[in-house]
Amino acid sequence: MSGFPSGRTAIVGAATFGQGRAPGFEASDLAAIAAGMALEDAGLTLADVDGLFFCHPTDTMGGLSFAQYLGIRPRVTDNNRTGGSAFQTYVEHAACLLDAGLIDCALIAYGSNQATATGKLVSTVQPMRYEAPYRPLNPVSSYALATARHMHQYGTTREQLGAVALAARAWAQLNPEAFKRDPLTMDDYLASRRVSDPLTVLDCCLVTDGAAAVVMTRADRARDLKRKPVHVLGAAAETHHREIGWLDDLTVTAAQASGARAYAQAGLGPSDIDVVQLYDAFTINTILFLEDLGFCPKGEGGRFVQDGAIAPGGALAVNTNGGGLSCCHPGMYGLFTIVEAVRQLRGECGDRQVAGAERALAHGNGGVLSSQATVILGV
Amino acid sequence: MDVTHPDAEFRAFLAEGRFMIQRSRGTRAFVFYPRAVAPGTGARDLEWVEASGRGVVYSTTVVRKKPPEPSYNVALIDLDEGVRMMSRVEGLDPEAVTIGMAVRARIIDQEGEPVVIFDPVEGGQ
Secondary structure, three states: OOOOOOOOEEEEEEEEEEEEOOOOOOHHHHHHHHHHHHHHHHOOOHHHOOEEEEOOOOOOOHHHHHHHHHOOOOOEEEOOOOHHHHHHHHHHHHHHHHHOOOOOOEEEEEEEOHHHHOOOOOOOOOOOOOOHHHOOOOOHHHHHHHHHHHHHHHOOOHHHHHHHHHHHHHHHOOOOOOOOOOOOOHHHHHOOOEEEOOEEHHHEOOOOEEEEEEEEEEHHHHOOOOOOOEEEEEEEEEEOOOOHHHOOOOOOOOHHHHHHHHHHHHOOOHHHOOEEEEOOOEHHHHHHHHHHOOOOOOOOHHHHHOOOOOOOOOOOEEOOOOHHHHOOOOOOOHHHHHHHHHHHHHOOOHHHOOOOOOEEEEEEEEOOOOEEEEEEEEO | OEOOOHHHHHHHHHHOOOOEEEEEOOOOOEEOOOOOOOOOOOOOOEEEEEOOOEEEEEEEEEEOOOOOOOOEEEEEEEEOOOOEEEEOEOOOOHHHOOOOOEEEEEEEEEOOEEEEEEEEOOOOO
16 A cells, blocks of 8 residues: 555646846846745645745755745745655645644745756765775766766667757757757757766756746645646655665666555556656766656667657657757756646646646655656646 | 774775775675764674775776876775775876776875775786
């Protein structure tokens, strides 16, 4: 028995703000604006919020700071920092707390001004004592080590990784909010500057600003609000390690476990999912998560994507906003996968809309393939 | 020998030229990095044992620097004892390090700190 309240809570508001560059704002400004937009979208106000789920790029007590900023006194403040997957775990926790009646309205928010503030990834991560002497360029080197293993074990090629980058860019070209929309060819990809072999600049997610927020409530209340509710059918997480050397097999992530539990909660399998949003911090992520979430067999991810299967018009719609590779990546990206899934299920995605999408999966990744969390949504 | 201050003792051994790892007395499983309790069981029964120093490259990358700063290797090494550590393989071009390569540990002084790195084993692989 999972105990998860499948279908008994819903996302009733969703918003993004400042994806790309948002000069003149602090991180909390951006998150607060997105939060306000998401509440307006739901037809609710800050006075309704009694559960706050938030992490700040650098303020480790950001959950408190953000409650103060908003002028609210939440009963529940979840400041969990599992990395970019934190937002999927917020959905899991919020669903349980809402269903138990401990809270009535959950606000999940994130914002970062890292690109305009510093031009590079901003985080609180400290080098690990037993890695630091070897100067890995983290997080890139950790994902590079996983990529090298996947190539070694399964024959995955640079061109197959490139197909992930090209598909993300092609989707971004259909998304007016995406930051990188200029054409990208395989020749461009293969000529890209090396960062940590075999990964190049174009295997890495963007460094952008941006904010996102979603609002959740119980399904009975959601029916009376102004937007079509997007029900939370499943949400599950698993932590496997912190540093990459403690991932047992660098080609197998805890997404297998989080995905299996989320599917079981929802009573669905991969073939039931119409649109897939995966946390693509690096090109290898998309390949690993397609495998671990059951969209193709282990080891086949490269061959699965190589002929455009995940690009617009392909067999499986993946990262329809352009992903972290081409839409935005403000340090922690998990919430953006959830907002894009909501938008697809509401049918408001314009040129990139997946026709008739009723079931969506939004998968978050934290650390260096360390924390995996899967949310399944439906209308 | 009882483990009391894992990190400090590990470094003190390295400074003496000894590459030591831990082992649980109960399960006989080796442990790296140094800890006060055994992972998985929570047992406070870790003891120091001399690592064989033999290992195999599990994965490898080259961190690319802008010349003239040299690019360098970063690798994960599976030790014969069944534990894995991050390190680098020296004595060959960083891109010539390959998965499956047999390597042997060596302690070097890196900016005043003793550090374990690995060399390829001649005729290994």
